[in-house]
Amino acid sequence: MNNKALAVLAFLSGLLTATGALADQPYPWQIDLQQAATSLMEEARWFNHYTLWFIVPITLLVLVLLLIVMIRFRRSANPVPSRTSHNTVIEIVWTVGPVIVLLFFAVPSFQLLTTQLTQPENPDITLKAVATQWKWSYEYSSVQNGPAFDSLILDDKDRPGLGKEDRAKYPRLLAVDNEVVLPVGKVVRLIVTADPEDVIHAFAMQSFGVKIDAVPGRMNETWFKPDREGLYYGQCSELCGKDHAFMPIAIRVVSEDKYQAWLAAAATDLTGANKALMAAVDGPATVTVAGAN
Numbered sequence: 001m002n003n004k005a006l007a008v009l010a011f012l013s014g015l016l017t018a019t020g021a022l023a024d025q026p027y028p029w030q031i032d033l034q035q036a037a038t039s040l041m042e043e044a045r046w047f048n049h050y051t052l053w054f055i056v057p058i059t060l061l062v063l064v065l066l067l068i069v070m071i072r073f074r075r076s077a078n079p080v081p082s083r084t085s086h087n088t089v090i091e092i093v094w095t096v097g098p099v100i101v102l103l104f105f106a107v108p109s110f111q112l113l114t115t116q117l118t119q120p121e122n123p124d125i126t127l128k129a130v131a132t133q134w135k136w137s138y139e140y141s142s143v144q145n146g147p148a149f150d151s152l153i154l155d156d157k158d159r160p161g162l163g164k165e166d167r168a169k170y171p172r173l174l175a176v177d178n179e180v181v182l183p184v185g186k187v188v189r190l191i192v193t194a195d196p197e198d199v200i201h202a203f204a205m206q207s208f209g210v211k212i213d214a215v216p217g218r219m220n221e222t223w224f225k226p227d228r229e230g231l232y233y234g235q236c237s238e239l240c241g242k243d244h245a246f247m248p249i250a251i252r253v254v255s256e257d258k259y260q261a262w263l264a265a266a267a268t269d270l271t272g273a274n275k276a277l278m279a280a281v282d283g284p285a286t287v288t289v290a291g292a293n
Helices: 003-016 020-024 039-072 088-117 156-162 256-266 270-282 284-291
Strands: 125-132 135-140 148-151 180-183 188-194 201-205 210-214 220-224 230-236 248-254
Touching: 020 230, 039 088, 125 180, 125 201, 125 210, 180 256, 188 201, 188 210, 201 248, 210 220, 248 256, 248 270, 256 270
Parallel strands: 125 188, 180 248
Antiparallel strands: 125 135, 135 148, 188 220, 201 210, 201 230, 230 248
């Protein structure tokens, strides 16, 4: 099978498997946003599809007008061009038309921005993410003696020891050594910053509808509420240096009881807590793989 056939097959398989775990990470030939795991992303996906009802017809209209001008008014078909300097009707149409379209964009976009930027009064969890070239450091600020750890891109040589040899679930360039673990159905307040002596980064998790800058010496905040369990991947989305592409984000959303068990164990043994959680989520085979190393 040649490369073109493989590419088409990958595209079709991506469309057919666009729900479930595979939707929590990019897939080959992806043409839509990732499946939503929060209400914020549900609204963002709706707005994206809503704008297409305007953008596609406008694009086609402009294409048709360009073709008309190219064919009807080319030099050979129109050797003596018109000297008309203006047309009042046309000028009114191309002024009022875009204003009306922009109003249709503005109202739902302001509603979406308001939802994203309005912080819940009583979040269940406060998570702090600190960006440094080229890693993320996390602190569970709302938990007494909560875990704090660094999260780096997963090195292939470390896969066996961490029980992460399944590249479909732990893909290259997206998987990390230590995922953030959060409970499903809980409101999370996310505080994002960067080391004072570092550069600007950005925390982006598409399935959650979250993207916020990590600015040195400044704290930005946002929120989300994951509605379904799974393993979700994001990346730094602000060019931050030579290893910008190797600064992924991974969040594992689990049930409340699994989260509490992980939280209690992670305070003293993060690696062991992660392996126990993976065994509970991925199956007993993970324990065997991880325990053998």
